[in-house]
Amino acid sequence: MFTGLVQTLGQVRWHSRDRIYVAADMGCFPDLAVGDSMAVDGVCLTVTDFDAQGFTAATSPETRRRSTLGQRAWVNLEAALRVGQKLGGHFVTGHVDGVGQLQRSHAVGADFWEMDFTAPPEVARYLVPKGSIAVNGVSLTIANVWEAGFRVAVIPLTYTATNLQYLRPGDPVNLEADILGKYVERFLRPWSTTLDLTPDFLAQHGFFGSRVH
Numbered sequence: 001m002f003t004g005l006v007q008t009l010g011q012v013r014w015h016s017r018d019r020i021y022v023a024a025d026m027g028c029f030p031d032l033a034v035g036d037s038m039a040v041d042g043v044c045l046t047v048t049d050f051d052a053q054g055f056t057a058a059t060s061p062e063t064r065r066r067s068t069l070g071q072r073a074w075v076n077l078e079a080a081l082r083v084g085q086k087l088g089g090h091f092v093t094g095h096v097d098g099v100g101q102l103q104r105s106h107a108v109g110a111d112f113w114e115m116d117f118t119a120p121p122e123v124a125r126y127l128v129p130k131g132s133i134a135v136n137g138v139s140l141t142i143a144n145v146w147e148a149g150f151r152v153a154v155i156p157l158t159y160t161a162t163n164l165q166y167l168r169p170g171d172p173v174n175l176e177a178d179i180l181g182k183y184v185e186r187f188l189r190p191w192s193t194t195l196d197l198t199p200d201f202l203a204q205h206g207f208f209g210s211r212v213h
Contacts, residue, residue, distance in 0.1 A: 002039045004089035004132075004139020006076040006162045010040070013054065015070040020045070022075060023054035029079050037080040037094065041163070042137030042174040043067045044080075044094025067096045068136075068172045074163045076137045089139030090132040096174045098123045100135075102167045103149065111156035115164065118149045119175060126177035126185075134176040138162050 010024035022040060026032070036047045038057060045057035059069060081087065098120040106114045117135065119127060127133065127145045134140070138158060144151040159165050167173065 001081045002044070002078050002089075002092040002094055002137070003081055003087050004092045004134045004137060005078065006138055006158075007078050009161075009163060010054065010075050010077045012070065012073055012075060015059070018059055019048070019056055020059050020070065021054060021056045022077070024077055026050065026052055026054065028077070032079065039076070039078040039080075039092070039094045039137045041068065041072065041075040042092070042094065042134050042176055043069050043096055066099070067174050068099060069174075071172065072163065072166075074166055076162050078137060090134075091179050092134045092137065092139060092176060093179055094137075095176065097126075097177050098175050099172050100149075100175045102169055102171050102173060104169060105167060108153070111159075113154040113159050113164075114143070114151055115154055115167075116149060116151045117173060117175070121148075123175045123177050124148055124150075126181040128181070131181070132178045134174075136163060136173050137176075138164060 008025050008028045010022040013021045013023050032047065032050055032055070034047055034049065037044050038047055038055065040057065043063060045059065047055050048058050049056040063069060100117045100119045100123065103116040103118055108114055124147070127142055127150050129142055129145055131142050132139060133142055133150065133152070135152070140152040140154065142150050143153045154164060
């Protein structure tokens with residue numbers, strides 16, 4: 001489990017069919033051990049080896065197929081949340097739901113940024129204004145939503161401390177929707193992989209005093 005609060009940036013030095021090596025400030029991870037989980041651009045990977053300059057992690061075919069791993073030089077890094085640590089962002093699993101694209105990045109004032117992203121259907125269904133989304137492993141609050149995309153407002157600290165600063169329109173990004181929305185969907189319709197939130201459906205489940213026509 002992660003929080004979406006990036007600890008440092010890493011640089012991908014090499015990657016192969018089943019491994020990736022990331023150079024990083026290892027002082028940010030003083031208790032790192034072989035077998036630990038590390039979020040690399042929002043992708044949960046298992047550390048297989050490390051030294052004073054960086055770490056190696058295993059990458060499966062499924063991971064490479066569903067993410068941008070290996071496509072970007074600078075990656076966001078976050079070690080797994082430890083029991084008792086503060087949860088400053090939101091619950092992030094490190095399991096990418098889909099790949100979106102940056103549509104627009106616009107400076108607001110001197111330091112703040114508004115960023116628009118596309119989202120595939122498997123992610124867009126869970127987007128709500130003021131809800132949470134992980135973009136390349138960064139916990140962000142959604143400012144606006146439309147049919148196939150969303151906007152986030154990014155504070156200066158987040159922008160300069162993550163690889164959001166390097167994104168250009170058209171660049172792909174890893175997206176993970178808020179896991180709480182997925183559980184709500186599952187509880188409401190436990191044997192279905194899709195959910196149509198129509199007025200009739202909501203009325204049947206007690207969200208209205210009488211059935212809506």
